[in-house]
Structure formats: structure tokens, C-alpha cells
Amino acid sequence: MNEQALQIYTKHVETELTQFLKSIDEEQLNRARQLIGAAREQHGRLHITGIGKPSHVAEYMCALFSSTGTPCYFLDGTEAVHGSAGQVVSEDIVIAISNSGNTIELRNTVEALQRMGVQIIAVTGNPSSWLATNADAFLFAGVQNEGDDTNKPPRLSIVAEIIVLQCLSILLQEDTAFTMEKYAMWHPGGALGAQAREEIGHA
Numbered sequence: 001m002n003e004q005a006l007q008i009y010t011k012h013v014e015t016e017l018t019q020f021l022k023s024i025d026e027e028q029l030n031r032a033r034q035l036i037g038a039a040r041e042q043h044g045r046l047h048i049t050g051i052g053k054p055s056h057v058a059e060y061m062c063a064l065f066s067s068t069g070t071p072c073y074f075l076d077g078t079e080a081v082h083g084s085a086g087q088v089v090s091e092d093i094v095i096a097i098s099n100s101g102n103t104i105e106l107r108n109t110v111e112a113l114q115r116m117g118v119q120i121i122a123v124t125g126n127p128s129s130w131l132a133t134n135a136d137a138f139l140f141a142g143v144q145n146e147g148d149d150t151n152k153p154p155r156l157s158i159v160a161e162i163i164v165l166q167c168l169s170i171l172l173q174e175d176t177a178f179t180m181e182k183y184a185m186w187h188p189g190g191a192l193g194a195q196a197r198e199e200i201g202h203a
Helices: 002-023 026-041 053-067 104-115 156-175 180-186 190-199
Strands: 046-050 072-076 093-097 119-124 137-140
Touching (some): 002 156, 026 137, 026 156, 046 104, 104 119, 119 156, 180 190
Parallel strands (some): 046 093
């Protein structure tokens, strides 16, 4: 039974991610890229928020964006309506992640941010959701099946969210004159930093 469940999962991985990759919308990715670029020109900053499992995606993506030339800050999706929204100002832009796009806690946070004049980039698997239809840009990150018979624990939707935001990170990296020298400077420790310094001759 366990082997069968694993085979079902890996089959869903192949099917769902193949379909998802075909659905990636370059126009919306470039829309998000332009919004972030315009915010940076006004000295605005990028933040990412989410509730539950997407909050972990948000933390990872903040680290990735920051390490590739786009400083980024994690915004706790629950704490935001209890004062943490104070880390955001009107010139900033926030990426909000929610598979359903209707999570009430995230909606409360997004509405609070919008009242502050903040622009929102939605990442959701539900194009007709409140989040998708109330954002300044919408990045689709949806799958039909999460990978098991219950189709409930977030597995493949999380992968889709990561992939579409990694696509955005590639575009932003191109806009920031990212170099190996900068990467080495931002990674003074660890194996990646050592490799970067070796490649540029600063070992």
C-alpha cells in the first residue's frame, strides 16, 4: 500500500507540474516585475506574506530575493493586523500568497495594507478568488491535485508557489545588475560563499 501511495504521488508530481509549467503567464510575471521596479524607484521595499504553509514559502522567497539583489522582508500574515503592518509604508509592495485566495486572515491583512496605499501582488491557485481579483498583479500557482487521495495537505500547490516566485526572482535578478562579486559579498560564510569567492579569484 505504501509503495502504491508513493507511486500515486510521483505520478501527480509529473502530471501537475508539467501542466503548471505550461500555465506560467509571462505577461503577469512582467507586470509584477514592473510593479516591484517602480516601487524601488520610489525607494519602496518588497515584503512577502502568507498564512500557514505559504508563510514558509514567504520566508524562503524573502531569503532568495535578498540574496540575488532584491532586498525583501517577511511580513507575518497574522501579526500584521496586530501592529506588524507598521513595517510597511505606502511606497512598498507586498506579495501575498494563498492557495485558496480566500483565507480570511490574509484578506484582513491585505485590506489593511491596501488602506495604507500599498500595492499587492497575489500568488494563488484560484483565479476567481478574492485575492486574485483584488490585487494589482496576479501570479497563478495552482494544481488540481496535491498528490494524495485526500487532496488536502498542501504539497504540490506549495511547489507551484515556489516555482512561480522563483521565475519572478530570475527576472528581478536580471534587473539588478546582479554579479558574482555581489553574491560573494552577501555570502561571507558557507560553501556557496566560498565557491563564489573562488570563482572570482578572491579565495
